[in-house]
Amino acid sequence: MNGRLIGGRYELATILGQGGMGQVWTAYDQRLDRRVAVKLLRPDRVTGPIGSDAADELRRRFVRECRVTAQVDHPGLVTVHDAGSDGDDLYLVMQYVEGADLGDHLAEHDPYPWQWSVAVAAQLCAVLSAVHAVPIVHRDLKPRNVMVRPDGTVLVLDLGVASVLDTDTTRLTHTGSPIGSPAYMAPEQAMGGAVGPYTDLYALGVLLYELLSGDVPFAGSTALGVLHRHLYEPPLPIRRIRPDIPETLEALVLRLLAKDPQHRPAGAQEVYEHLAPLLPTLGSRPPAGPLDPTRPFLRPHAPWPDRPTVPPPAQPAPAPARPDVAAAVDEVKRLLGEGRITQAVDMLGGLLPVAAEQHGPGSPVVRILRKQYAATLMDDGQYRRALPELRLLADDRATQAGPADPQTLGYRCDIAQCLEQLGEPAAALAEYRAVLPYYENQYATGNDPARSYEIRHRIGQLLLALGDHAGARGQLQSLLYDTERTYGPHHPLPVELRRQLERQMQVRGG
Known part of the structure; x- marks a missing residue:
């Protein structure tokens, strides 16, 4: 494949890594004369044969997700240059990053200085705070998706890619299993529940635990065994492994690893505020060496070692026309x-x-x-911007046509979706539960029950996200009975529900 031209302009050069669903290459951008990184994904590895409806849907979601994530402007994110499809492959073109991934960086420095761990986590909090505000959930935060550059800054990779392949699209997969890394997977994600910013905070807790202790908090010989430990076993307090770690840092890690999302910190900003007193202060000591993640705090905005830079002149933005x-x-x-x-x-x-x-x-x-x-x-x-508009539309329509009007209910379902995407599962659950009786009453008069089933499914997912496993299981089992009676046992929805319930039983059993 060396020398293959992607998208008519990106010439593949050297493979950097590969996994079950694709590869990452260094490449040469012929149009702009620069080195880039190209990630190739194979939809057929996830969804089935090329040309199927599922593969086409994955392509559409992939391009949409890349467009959304490309709008996030933060120095801790790898810049997305381009995205599209080439033959059987989806491709994502990103800036080429010099440095080492965090997994290799950890392996090369054992034990990892706890001050470095705090510096890495603080930078990751800044990134997560920015992406959660969009809102975007990374879903697969782990050391291999984090790079440490020569100037000590940390960059997050694969933003948006995991969200195309994760639990919301299990109907597109062969197995119905969530895409992700079991060692870093939050309990709600492992059970197939709704994910949110709280899911990334759990993964951050796992990553921070690994940096501090040298190993992940929950390991095992099988993926199901690991997920079972995430759900039911408490992590070993880090200070039993490394007594030199501050007590406040250990307490923060244990909060991040809470089984119930509501017991974790409220957001990445709060985590950063707890880390801030532990960060090295300006001028306290010089950087320890190459790829030192404390360097941005000791010498903020300093040029890279042996690499002076000159910033481009700022261009004034044109005034918008009326x-x-x-x-x-x-x-x-x-x-x-x-x-x-x-x-x-x-x-x-x-x-x-x-x-x-x-x-x-x-x-x-x-x-x-x-x-x-x-x-x-x-x-x-852009769910945060959509939410107030939808609330205005829902109130206006309810005043005109009443709360049971189909348009009013549609707006309220969209409001619930926005709340879910914004990481407010309790508020989303309340909204879905408020509109469900209207759809069930409509069903009683002979209307299509599909919308009612969809809402009940989301309620089950949100109950999982909130840690109510028994309630979620009852919700999904009741829904499975009704959908089999309406559609038959081989319809995609009951098939997906059976897979989800089987997965929950497997995870519970370890």
């Missing part, structure tokens, strides 16, 4: 037709206040634009 509503609506339609969703979102966001001023905030024009804006924000993965 749009004409009718012309702008036509432009939005064109952008959406071409799949340029991010541009359409920005245009709709600027158009709404102008339309409200010209036609009135409660006018049909503004209502239609707000509906399009909310739908486009959700399609672009």
Whole structure:
């Protein structure tokens, strides 16, 4: 494959690594004359034969997820340059990063200085805080997905890729098992429940435990055995292995490894605040050597060793023009037709206040634009911005047509989805439970029960995420009975439910 041209411009050079679903290569960007890294993924390894509906869906989700994650601007993230498909492969083009992955860095420095561990974790908290605000959940945080550069800064890899392949798309996989690394997998993720920022915090706890102790907290000879230990065994306190570690650091790690997501820290920002007093202070000592992760705190923004840099001059942003509503609506339609969703979102966001001023905030024009804006924000993965728009739409529609109106209920389901994506499982669960009776009543009058089943499935997933395993199991078993009665035992939904329940039993049994 050496010398293969990907996407008409990226010439593969040297393979950096490979796994069950793909490979990572160094490559040469012929158009811009630079070295890049190219990740190749094989949809057929996850979903079945190329050309199947599942493979096509995976391709669509992959490109969408890459577009969403490429919008996150943070120095702790690898820059995404390009994404697409080439033959049977999906490809992701990223900046080429010099340095070592954290797994190799740990192996080369045994024992790993606890000050280094704190510096790595603090940088990861800064990254997670940025991506969770989008919101994006990494889902596969582990040492092999973290790079340490020569200037000591830490970069996170594979943002967005795991989310395409994880639990939400188990119906696309052969096994119905969540994609991820069992050693770093949170209990709710292992059980197939809804994931959120709290899931990444658990993985951060595992990673920090490994840096401090030299090993992951839960190991075993089989994946199911490891997942069982995540669910039911407490981790060994780190100070029993390394008494020199501060008590406050041990307490933070144990909080991150809490089985119940609600007992973990509230967010990456809170974790950072607990780590901050343990970070090395400016000028306390010089960097210990190459790839020292404390260096950014000791000499912030200093040039790389033997590599002076000159920042490019800042370019002032042009002032936005005041749009004409009718012309702008036509432009939005064109952008959406071409799949340029991010541009359409920005245009709709600027158009709404102008339309409200010209036609009135409660006018049909503004209502239609707000509906399009909310739908486009959700399609672009911008759930935080979509949520207030959906709440306005739901309240407005409920006032006009009542709480049982299909549009009102649709908006409330979208609100629940946003809350779920934003890492608020309890609020999402309450919203789904509030709308479910309306759909069940509709079913009683002869309507399609598919929406009711979908909501009940999400409730089961959220119960798992909240640690209510018994409640989730009862919910999913009841749903399995009803879906088999309605669709038959071979329909994809009951098949998926059986797989999920079997997996829960396997994990519980170890």
